[in-house]
Amino acid sequence: MSRHRIALVMASGVASALLLTACGSSSDNSTNTGAVAPETSAPAGTTAPAAGGTSTASSGTGHMVSTNMLMSKAMSGMGTVVTDAQGFTLYRYDKDQVNMSMCTGSCAETWMPVMADGTPQGMGVQAKVGVLTRDDGMKQVTLAGWPLYRYMGDTKAGEMNGQGKNGTWFAVTPAGKKMAASG
Template identity: 30%
Template structure:
């Protein structure tokens, strides 16, 4: 009998979690992470560029992809609580450094949780917990927490187009691979 009473409570908890994620989410975020992946900096953050399937994008000092959220405005973050547990802000305790970027576009913004977040071209920057290694870009185009998440190009704008497809190369093996050497 007690199990029947617990079912409505479980259903309400699941519904509450679903409210935080839009139904139009491309890559569903199903449960909060157990940690922020060490994103809280105790020193100055670094911002760099790398080549990716989306072209040149911004990454943090560990090579993790940096994203912007379209719901942010005026250089201020709108991502706190559960949002920040999935999309950890790129924190810094000092002036962020940069490499291969327009240094005048690198800045910071004060967060309401009394931390400092790295910005680029006025956009607060975030990592994504499902990007588990350098080069991952699994957060691109996800819509949740009031906006859409995009990787950031070196011009400081969101990269909203599909990834570039590499040009096919002729196969020299003649192994019947469709004429492409993948």
């Protein structure tokens, strides 16, 4: 690993530790079990996933999420879509190509690339789960070869606010196809 990446991973670890320390002293009503998650490595500029299998981070290329599990979920009145381990809807972009992401820069700030945390697995998905290497060297999760994203406008699990956005963004089905536009 290059010195630059080692420094970024170490800085990420220190920042995570400080964040966890700050969170532990907050006075909100969240539950802290005191359990420590096993140490896992994450790509530079990201954080290792929480026990739920998904984490969110910022980097020079925009926001990213990482996951190790894709799951199928029936959405009321919409059909079945693929979600990450936390239940957030995953999308594909019509301007992408199989095994090539075209969403970079400001696009990746709104449509967060789903980065691989180890070897991603699929539960209830029929298409092949894979990984591609983005131009920045990061490993992005794919389904049937299509790069996957999470929409910044989905603020809680089960939302599909990105469905059909700009006529190019669609929730992905367990077969790796784009969900038909509603309407």
